[in-house]
Amino acid sequence: MSDTLRLVIAIGVILFLLATFIVTFILYKRTPAPKGCENMGPNKERCKNCEMSCHLNIYADRKENE
Amino acid sequence: MNTTPYIYTFLLAIISSCLIDNVVLSRFYGICPFIGVSKKVKSAFSMGVAVTFVIILAALICWPLYHFVLLPLQIPFMDILTYILVIASLVQIVGLFIKKFSAPLYQSFGIYLPLITTNCAVLGVVQTNTDTALSFGLSMANAIGTSLGFLLVIVLFSTMRERIEEYNGNKAFKGVPIALISAAILAMAFMGLMGIGAK
Secondary structure, three states: OOHHHHHHHHHHHHHHHHHHHHHHHHHHHHOOOOOOOOOOOOOOOOOOOOOOOOOOOOOHHHHHHO | OOOHHHHHHHHHHHHHHHHHOOOOOOOOOOHHHHHHOOOOHHHHHHHHHHHHHHHHHHHHHHHHHHHHHHOOOOOHHHHHHHHHHHHHHHHHHHHHHHHHHOHHHHHHHOOOOHHHHHOHHHHHHHHHHHHOOOOHHHHHHHHHHHHHHHHHHHHHHHHHHHHHOOOOOOHHHOOHHHHHHHHHHHHHHHHHHHHOOOO
């Protein structure tokens, strides 16, 4: 098998996997959250799981500074 | 056909990757959730179960993908990129099913599930399985043992941290410093298991 063909196949595999990821991501986003779980983003009152700053718990640093 | 040696090897591989060659304490994979999500036992257990689930599924999918797609197509150099995309898609699919069919599970896993995509323990297990040319059975044993090891260690560590929180000693040690020292002691305790089976 030539190098060019291998490269084309490699790009094809990556594109296929990327397409799979994009489709699953869109399906995940479109699936409605169960009742009571609609707002599971950062929440100062509820998000006390790890008390470290992350995109889910942006209040950790503020808490320390207060 | 006598299957006893196979079962024995399978169980030995699980115990070995769970206790002796622990993914967190001897290979230092998955340190981020180990430190970040181990402050409370409940959240540590949720994270551990979610990681267990994803590691086993990822090993189940990636082994055939490597041996029946990447190797025959002569593109084994694409392994890491492929695994990353497979794991990311897998996490989305698992999340989707949980979101759709199990509200209680979504409530407990919900915020931890997307974080697993960035857990290098998952990628590490899959990569080890193909790098060391393990058979499918042993790959699954490695995946099961590694994930159980992760679950065990994160829950053990969270129970330690819950008690350490009550410590009122030197301020310099409070928080992360004492957590890291505890992790080191835990790692040393696990190192004691390395002699098991040695003749």
